Amino acid sequence: MELTRRDAAAALAAVGAGGAVAFGVDRLRGDGSDGPDASGQDPPAEARLRETFVAAAEVLYPSEVSGIGGFVEGFLEGRLGRRDHADGIRAAVGALDDRAVSWYGERFAALAVEDRDRLLREIGADTAEEDPEGTTAERVRYYVVNELLLALYASPTGGELVGLENPQGHPGGTESYRRGPK
Amino acid sequence: MSGSAPNGRRPVSGADVCVVGAGPAGALVADRLAAEHEVVVLDAGPRFDPADRLERQERAIRPAYDRPDVWDGDDERDAHSASGDRFYPLNHARVKGIGGSTLHWQGMVMRLHEDDFASGSERGVGPDWPIDYGEVRPYYAAAERELGVAGSDDNPYAPPREEPYPMPAFAPSYSDGLFADACEALEIDMHSVPNARNSERYDGRSACVGYGTCQPVCPAGAKYDATVHIERAESKGATVIDRAPVQRLEHGVDRVRAAVYATPDGTEYRQTAEAFVVACGGVETPRLLLLSDSEHYPDGLANESGLVGRYFMDHLFAGTGGVLEEPTRQNHVGFLTSESHQFYDDADGEIGPFKLEFFNYGGPSPVETALSADTWGEDLLDRLRQDYGTHVGMGALVEQLPREDSYVGLDPDRTDDHGNPVPDVHWTVGDRALRTIERANEVQEAILSELGAEITWQVGPDDTGPAYHHMGTTRMGTDPEESVVDPRLRTHDLGNCWLVTSGAFPTGGAVNPTLTIAALALRAAKDVRTSL
Numbered sequence: 001m002e003l004t005r006r007d008a009a010a011a012l013a014a015v016g017a018g019g020a021v022a023f024g025v026d027r028l029r030g031d032g033s034d035g036p037d038a039s040g041q042d043p044p045a046e047a048r049l050r051e052t053f054v055a056a057a058e059v060l061y062p063s064e065v066s067g068i069g070g071f072v073e074g075f076l077e078g079r080l081g082r083r084d085h086a087d088g089i090r091a092a093v094g095a096l097d098d099r100a101v102s103w104y105g106e107r108f109a110a111l112a113v114e115d116r117d118r119l120l121r122e123i124g125a126d127t128a129e130e131d132p133e134g135t136t137a138e139r140v141r142y143y144v145v146n147e148l149l150l151a152l153y154a155s156p157t158g159g160e161l162v163g164l165e166n167p168q169g170h171p172g173g174t175e176s177y178r179r180g181p182k
Numbered sequence: 183m184s185g186s187a188p189n190g191r192r193p194v195s196g197a198d199v200c201v202v203g204a205g206p207a208g209a210l211v212a213d214r215l216a217a218e219h220e221v222v223v224l225d226a227g228p229r230f231d232p233a234d235r236l237e238r239q240e241r242a243i244r245p246a247y248d249r250p251d252v253w254d255g256d257d258e259r260d261a262h263s264a265s266g267d268r269f270y271p272l273n274h275a276r277v278k279g280i281g282g283s284t285l286h287w288q289g290m291v292m293r294l295h296e297d298d299f300a301s302g303s304e305r306g307v308g309p310d311w312p313i314d315y316g317e318v319r320p321y322y323a324a325a326e327r328e329l330g331v332a333g334s335d336d337n338p339y340a341p342p343r344e345e346p347y348p349m350p351a352f353a354p355s356y357s358d359g360l361f362a363d364a365c366e367a368l369e370i371d372m373h374s375v376p377n378a379r380n381s382e383r384y385d386g387r388s389a390c391v392g393y394g395t396c397q398p399v400c401p402a403g404a405k406y407d408a409t410v411h412i413e414r415a416e417s418k419g420a421t422v423i424d425r426a427p428v429q430r431l432e433h434g435v436d437r438v439r440a441a442v443y444a445t446p447d448g449t450e451y452r453q454t455a456e457a458f459v460v461a462c463g464g465v466e467t468p469r470l471l472l473l474s475d476s477e478h479y480p481d482g483l484a485n486e487s488g489l490v491g492r493y494f495m496d497h498l499f500a501g502t503g504g505v506l507e508e509p510t511r512q513n514h515v516g517f518l519t520s521e522s523h524q525f526y527d528d529a530d531g532e533i534g535p536f537k538l539e540f541f542n543y544g545g546p547s548p549v550e551t552a553l554s555a556d557t558w559g560e561d562l563l564d565r566l567r568q569d570y571g572t573h574v575g576m577g578a579l580v581e582q583l584p585r586e587d588s589y590v591g592l593d594p595d596r597t598d599d600h601g602n603p604v605p606d607v608h609w610t611v612g613d614r615a616l617r618t619i620e621r622a623n624e625v626q627e628a629i630l631s632e633l634g635a636e637i638t639w640q641v642g643p644d645d646t647g648p649a650y651h652h653m654g655t656t657r658m659g660t661d662p663e664e665s666v667v668d669p670r671l672r673t674h675d676l677g678n679c680w681l682v683t684s685g686a687f688p689t690g691g692a693v694n695p696t697l698t699i700a701a702l703a704l705r706a707a708k709d710v711r712t713s714l
Contacts, residue, residue: 014393015240062563082237117559127556130246142246146553150244153549153566162548162566166514169243169549171391171402174381177355177514177542 003067007157008074014154014169015079050076051109052093057148059117062161065152075151085143088132092143095136099123120145187424191445193453194222194421198714200441200455202428202470205282206696207682207703208461209411210328214707216418219714222453223412223420224443226427226466227279228254232409235401242395243547245554252398253277253285256599259427262465263593263606270607272465275398275650280424283463283650284407284696286398289378289517291331291697293322295535296341297527298691301583306531307614308583309688312660312669315341318701325700326376329406330384333376339523340373349381351519352390355542356511357574358520364632365522370625372540375518378406378696385410394543396516426451429600431458431474431483431679438483438679444600457678457710461703464494464652464685468590469605471656471681484656484673484681489666491591493584493654494609495690498646500536500619502626503544503575504635510574512544525625526692534581534618535692538625545573574635578622580646581692582615584654609648616643651695656685670709671702678713682706 053076057068080086093108096119100108103122104115111119120126124137130146131138150169152158159167163181166172198219201208212221230253241247250260250273260278264270277285296315301308323345326333333347351374354362358372365372379396380389390404400407416422425446432440432452440452460467468491472482482490522538529535548566555562582588588610592603623642630637641647659665662674671686673679682703684695 013236015236015243060558060562062560064563126558130244130553132246142244145558146244149552149558149562150240150549153552154243159548161563162570163509164513164548164570166392166394167549168394168513168516168547169239171393172514173392174352174390174515177392177511177519178353179511180356181509181511 001064001066001157001161003065003071003152003155003157005070005074007155008071008078008151010170011075011151011155012078013171015150048097048107048109049090049093052096052107053144053148055109055111055116056120056144058113059120060145060148061152064161072148072151079147088139089143089147092139096123096140096144099136188421191423191426191451193451194220196220197222197453197455199457199459199710200224200453201459201461202441203282203461203463203466204280204408204412204422204424205461205463206284206408206411207699208282208459209408209415210700210703211459211461211682211707211710212415212420213411213418214704215711216415216420218711221415221420222455223415223422224426224428224441224453225278225280225282225422225424226259227277227424229280229422229424230254230285232403235399238399239393239395239401242398243550243553245550249274249398253279258599261596261598261604263596263604264609265593265606266588266608266610268609268611270609270648272605272607276463280412280422281407281409285409287696288397288694289405290694291326291329291376291378292693293341294691294693294698295339295523295526297529298535298689301689305529309659311688312658318698318705319344321701321704322697324704325697328411328704329378329697329700330380330387331376331378331697332381334374337373337523338371339526347376349384351375352377352379352381352517353519355515355519357542357544358540360506360510360574360633361520361540361629364629367632368628370522370629371524372520372522375521376697377517379517380404390515392515394513394516427600428470429473429602431460431470433474433476433479433483433676435478436675436677438676456714457680459680459682459706459710461682463683464655465590465605465607467681467683467685468655469592472592473602479675484666484675484679486675487663487666489657489664491655492586492589493657494588494590494607494652495582495584495654495687496609497649497651497690497692498580498582498611498615498619499641499649500578500580500622500626500646501576501639501641502623502630502637503541503573503639504630504637505545505572506574506633506635507572509571510544512542512573513547513570515542518542525621529581532614532617533621534583534614536578536580536618536622537692538622539577539579541575541577544575546570574630574633576626576629578619578626579649579692579694580615580618580622581690582611584657584689585610585612590655619643619646649694651684651690653684653687653690653695656681656683657688658686659688671706672709680706680710
């Protein structure tokens, strides 16, 4: 099942994009925005951010989903428009990359799929309860793992994987609840 | 007036009416009076930005957030106690702010049945209301127009109506059709549900677009909330002051003189007015009266009867659910489309009235399951497919009778962020309600068995919970020794003070109370206008 940018827009409709989507686009294109942020810390390069998210989605999404790159990029563009949320994403991705380099010698996105999966579990992101202000495991769960699972399963394409074309959070109208199974 | 802090939250001079509470009751009264009178509305909570509703929806879906987080609940501001045998989770479903708990509510709006107004006479238990259905009936119709109700006149057990609903009912769901076959075999009638939710564009607001998170937040604005009437009142000239919790009502022997409220910078102001309408719901209204004690009224304001806070009632939930061996198409929308009131009017002294609900959201929501799962990828998808798709569920609302040992009081040992004793919801449930839950469970089991479901869960007498409908605590009546307010919700003790809340209900019936609150608010507004 192919994910598209239209699915990304639908996922954003469920959870909301910030008012500065263009900010996110510029950042993702890596056009000179890799300097220190307002806190004075060096954030991970925005291109790396996208790579990391796509690499994580390749682990988190089932194999019957295709078109992950465009979907994740589109979704992330919108989410980075919410500045506080964007800061949380950057910090969590930074922590994930730090662990990847420390334990596996490479950035997360550069690891084999199996190693990415293993790393996420070794961090504890599989069993952690999401918490935007919690431990590394809880923040990776909130800002990376659940961010991507929310994007997929609140979108119509993700819902259809389960048999629910209008999942909770998606404004899919008032027809589907009346229809029988296909 | 627009903006959240008109004139620095200072009082309005020359006000005719001061409304305390910007939920549906206060909003409707303010709207009815604002064109002809100077109206001020004070609310303890903030004015929420409609643009934030998608973020609130995300909080509703993500496991990091509890229900009170969705609408910025504050543990100190909203502190409460529960000294009864049953814990009462007061903050689970209430919102402080402009719009009140209608921001969170499910939006089900039925009229009480005719016998609900005469429980003592018709069922042999509890008091009669001092008014009958016929007296409230035109106000019900007006309330349906104000809120915008989608419904159909297909409920053979509902009280008589004089005109169609403002909007057509939402069509039955696919799973309603599955239930219908089972109910037909058991000779149980199903019918539509009146929803305060737009089935088509209404009053400038969107039709429902199916976000599926009605409770606790509707991002589309298709579900009615009281910001509708607050904004309308403001357009007529009313002043609305948010984040202005009223600390006490200053009063003489027979009149309220001022509402003393606090502001975020710590300043206290006095809002004077000719008339005061307290519309803070069935918990905060008695609390404010009890906090307003004085030398003349040492037991609290409007409490010469000693009944302020007494007779606290809620509706109790009874539920049963299970799984079928076929798809049931749940969780597309967050509202109900079918109910049955067939057993409602069988009520007597032994068994109370109850209504049956057929869920459209039985079983887990896949996205919520995904966010709490301990796996991902193929394993997660397999689990979601296994968990989703074949669930069915039924609910019921059950009446509880008023009891003196069920009450809202003050907890002297615990204070809120302004140093005021917090409300203590001492909730006690009698045997009749527990028997009624058992009866509702029996009917639910019969329907699900006929449907061929494997029953996997049940909420019965031992683990029932409240529906967050706070009733009875400022009882309506004609005898000042037996009630707090008169049939038009004016206090017996103070000639310029109305208590417009479900606290006025002498009995609760078994339907969701907000339409009755709205009808009584419109009726009270007329009385306030006459008095000015």
